[in-house]
Amino acid sequence: LTQDALTHSSPPLPVALLWQRGWPSAAQPFWSRIGDIAGVPRDDFAADFWSGRKDRCKQACRALADLLFAAGRGEEALSALMLAADPAEPQSFEIVLPQLAYAIELFWEWPTARVSRPHALQRLGVWWRAARGDFEEDDSSIFWITRLEMLDQDDPSDGLPPARELTKSEQEDEPEEPGIVVMPKDKATKLNNFQFEFKGLVDARLPLVRALDISAVRTQLLAEYPHAATAIGLVLRDLRQGEPVRLRPLLLTGPAGTGKSRLVRRLGDLLGIGVYRYDGSGASDSMFAGSPKGWGNTVPSAPARAVNQMRIANPILLIDEIEKAGTSSRNGRLWDALLPFLERETAGRYRDVSLDAELDLSWVLHIATANSIENLPDPLKDRYRVVRVPLPQLVDLPQLAANVLQELAVEAGEQGLTWPLAGDELEVIGRAWEKAGLSIRQLQKIVAATVEARNVTAVRH
Amino acid sequence: MSLAQAYLDRLLKLDVESYFNGRSPSALALKEAPVLESWWADIVCELKSDPPHLAGEIALLGHVTDHPKHADGQLIRTAALAWLDRHGKWARTRDGLYRLGHRSNAAESPR
Numbered sequence: 001l002t003q004d005a006l007t008h009s010s011p012p013l014p015v016a017l018l019w020q021r022g023w024p025s026a027a028q029p030f031w032s033r034i035g036d037i038a039g040v041p042r043d044d045f046a047a048d049f050w051s052g053r054k055d056r057c058k059q060a061c062r063a064l065a066d067l068l069f070a071a072g073r074g075e076e077a078l079s080a081l082m083l084a085a086d087p088a089e090p091q092s093f094e095i096v097l098p099q100l101a102y103a104i105e106l107f108w109e110w111p112t113a114r115v116s117r118p119h120a121l122q123r124l125g126v127w128w129r130a131a132r133g134d135f136e137e138d139d140s141s142i143f144w145i146t147r148l149e150m151l152d153q154d155d156p157s158d159g160l161p162p163a164r165e166l167t168k169s170e171q172e173d174e175p176e177e178p179g180i181v182v183m184p185k186d187k188a189t190k191l192n193n194f195q196f197e198f199k200g201l202v203d204a205r206l207p208l209v210r211a212l213d214i215s216a217v218r219t220q221l222l223a224e225y226p227h228a229a230t231a232i233g234l235v236l237r238d239l240r241q242g243e244p245v246r247l248r249p250l251l252l253t254g255p256a257g258t259g260k261s262r263l264v265r266r267l268g269d270l271l272g273i274g275v276y277r278y279d280g281s282g283a284s285d286s287m288f289a290g291s292p293k294g295w296g297n298t299v300p301s302a303p304a305r306a307v308n309q310m311r312i313a314n315p316i317l318l319i320d321e322i323e324k325a326g327t328s329s330r331n332g333r334l335w336d337a338l339l340p341f342l343e344r345e346t347a348g349r350y351r352d353v354s355l356d357a358e359l360d361l362s363w364v365l366h367i368a369t370a371n372s373i374e375n376l377p378d379p380l381k382d383r384y385r386v387v388r389v390p391l392p393q394l395v396d397l398p399q400l401a402a403n404v405l406q407e408l409a410v411e412a413g414e415q416g417l418t419w420p421l422a423g424d425e426l427e428v429i430g431r432a433w434e435k436a437g438l439s440i441r442q443l444q445k446i447v448a449a450t451v452e453a454r455n456v457t458a459v460r461h
Numbered sequence: 462m463s464l465a466q467a468y469l470d471r472l473l474k475l476d477v478e479s480y481f482n483g484r485s486p487s488a489l490a491l492k493e494a495p496v497l498e499s500w501w502a503d504i505v506c507e508l509k510s511d512p513p514h515l516a517g518e519i520a521l522l523g524h525v526t527d528h529p530k531h532a533d534g535q536l537i538r539t540a541a542l543a544w545l546d547r548h549g550k551w552a553r554t555r556d557g558l559y560r561l562g563h564r565s566n567a568a569e570s571p572r
Contacts, residue, residue: 097517102542118511128515129515
């Protein structure tokens with residue numbers, strides 16, 4: 001079992017890529033997956049990776065593959081080589097297909113309910129033809145070619161986006177994925193040296209991540225957060241299959257330890273959207289709205305930083321513990337600074353004082369968490385949809401304990417930890433958990449202690 | 462399946478696992494592996510059913526040295542590849558490891 005199979009119930013990334021409808025939509029989940037890997041400075045490659053120029057892009061993918069292999073992340077590295085595979089250059093498939101075919105057939109384990117091995121191999125058939133040179137004259141990406149080729153086949157893979165009818169023009173060109181220009185050049189002054197990392201944003205068309213496979217996202221979130229079923233339902237209700245992800249500003253509230261922030265992270269993972277976290281408790285207002293250009297050390301607004309880091313127009317901006325920003329008058333201004341970003345019209349033409357440019361930040365997804373909302377000012381509360389995440393209950397224990405156990409095993413890199421908890425162990429855990437207040441953080445501690453005790457006993461015997 | 466075959470399959474799986482963890486074959490393993498010179502990749506596709514799809518395999522052709530079963534300099538076709546190094550330095554076939562010499566530039570693999 002690879003680590004991936006343990007942490008996700010979805011297929012390994014390279015398999016998931018076989019179903020993407022074009023290069024940009026394959027690039028998105030890859031890009032968000034490699035955001036947090038030590039030794040892989042992803043953002044150094046952003047300009048080339050998203051340049052839209054085949055050669056620069058292939059070079060970036062190959063350089064990323066080398067770094068990812070060096071970091072021990074072979075699945076992501078193979079995904080990078082898949083993104084560099086070019087039908088016009090059949091040899092580029094030779095370093096992808098042997099390992100991909102072998103791994104799909106005999107190596108990777110994944111629950112095959114949604115994506116079965118035969119269906120993955122069926123799609124891979126198109127890649128084999130590309131390796132043989134069948135599409136040498138074609139200028140499209142292998143992802144787009146695969147999609148067109150599979151339209152002719154009976155592909156009953158459940159849960160995956162149904163094929164649309166193609167119009168004539170679509171048959172000739174790979175259509176552009178949805179996207180917008182966040183920073184139009186004609187509404188910006190010249191950037192100074194402090195903002196060189198934002199240069200790539202000028203006039204760049206950034207992708208809008210679309211909601212694919214909403215029902216699978218729902219199933220997965222419900223399995224991980226059985227106690228938050230209502231909240232999950234409300235959040236996902238805004239999404240439309242196949243359309244860019246857009247949510248009204250959302251405020252998750254509930255006692256500490258219900259897993260609110262982690263729920264947001266998982267939502268981002270499953271939708272293939274990067275999450276930019278902003279700590280409400282340590283907040284200073286100038287950092288959120290940005291500081292004016294002309295200051296020595298100027299900082300663009302947090303939503304602009306999120307867009308620039310994720311290279312998508314609709315990243316999730318998570319403000320953690322937003323209620324804590326109210327404890328000093330200085331920090332209190334975070335709340336005022338936030339208001340313009342929460343209205344679509346004002347966020348759509350926000351004048352960033354640091355970049356001295358007008359930005360379209362209307363697609364940024366605003367999610368905040370708060371342990372309580374009593375002290376939040378009304379104007380702010382009015383702009384959020386407030387959703388309660390309750391504490392788990394004892395009936396959620398078996399499922400939550402299993403999740404926690406799995407996380408521990410992955411962290412430790414040990415298979416031995418994944419022994420299921422015995423009935424009596426679960427009972428002991430349940431009693432201790434109830435006493436400790438039924439928070440997920442407490443459950444993590446208790447399960448860890450149980451496993452620890454179990455390992456000590458095992459060594460003695 | 463014979464026990465020997467099961468053992469070889471297991472070795473292959475462990476090797477592939479180590480490649481996915483970012484490791485390359487050890488210097489010793491490469492030193493002991495047969496060498497393939499003037500090699501090129503040969504792709505064979507076959508139509509399968511249920512569901513109907515094209516299944517492919519890549520094998521390498523080339524002149525081998527230090528192979529336990531073949532005379533030095535003989536032209537061979539390897540078993541299907543399970544991994545081809547992205548820099549073209551080595552290949553793991555379903556039955557063993559090869560060190561790769563120069564890729565043949567004459568042979569745009571005859572299809």
